[in-house]
């Protein structure tokens with residue numbers, strides 16, 4: 630029976646020297662995953678007061694609770710942004726002059742938190758889109774408490790604000806936290822218009838340079854993705870544009886940076902689209918055969 634762990638420990642420590650690139654020894658402190666998870670939860674509680682916590686929130690104590698949450702959030706978020714900026718700059722030690730990054734992190738934190746009322750305004754439209762778009766939805770409360778699509782959209786709208794402020798790492802950490810919870814993978818770089826609704830939602834993928842207009846409805850398993858592109862083209866637009874009032878049914882795959890789904894189109898389940906379709910299109914596959922029709926949209930033709 631072996632009972633000496635020393636050779637195993639030595640081999641693992643040695644591998645830190647022999648197998649580089651996946652070590653983070655002597656590097657700067659990275660943003661912390663548990664901390665980002667808590668920040669996201671606290672932002673959720675700030676956005677939907679009374680939904681996320683067991684405490685009773687009344688008008689008379691709302692200001693006190695918000696002050697407490699914002700105060701604590703600001704300090705923690707600023708610290709995580711500071712770490713991500715230091716990582717990005719390759720700064721390894723606190724002895725280096727890190728003051729400008731502390732200052733920058735604080736500036737970003739304030740401008741991000743200033744955005745919260747606007748994010749709440751937009752999320753109310755998303756909740757409304759779910760209420761109107763899903764006959765099974767009974768109330769606003771049900772959507773906030775029980776719709777994973779709304780949770781993913783909330784996290785996206787938050788992560789996108791950090792993305793456009795060029796914060797490294799944290800927006801992707803937020804989107805992956807929510808991906809793990811909901812099975813919905815929205816890249817923080819995606820631009821998503823008002824009144825977005827993802828029904829059932831599991832397995833939806835929305836790529837980095839996707840542009841989605843207003844009043845778009847998407848069902849489970851939809852991919853809005855890139856065609857296979859070379860790494861050197863990573864900065865080009867690789868993902869589709871979905872114009873206003875488009876519905877995309879379950880399992881559809883829409884790919885390519887030059888692909889535009891014209892407004893008021895209906896994309897049926899399980900179709901594969903790599904080129905643009907004009908406004909008011911109906912694209913669907915029936916008995917294995919693809920059919921395209923361009924006509925005025927009537928809703929309700931496709932059921933999942």
Ligand SMILES: CC(=O)OC[C@H](N)C(=O)O
Pocket residue numbers: 834835836837853854855856867868
């Ligand atoms: C969603 C998607 O297209 O993923 C493919 C790859 N990650 C890319 O962004 O190009």
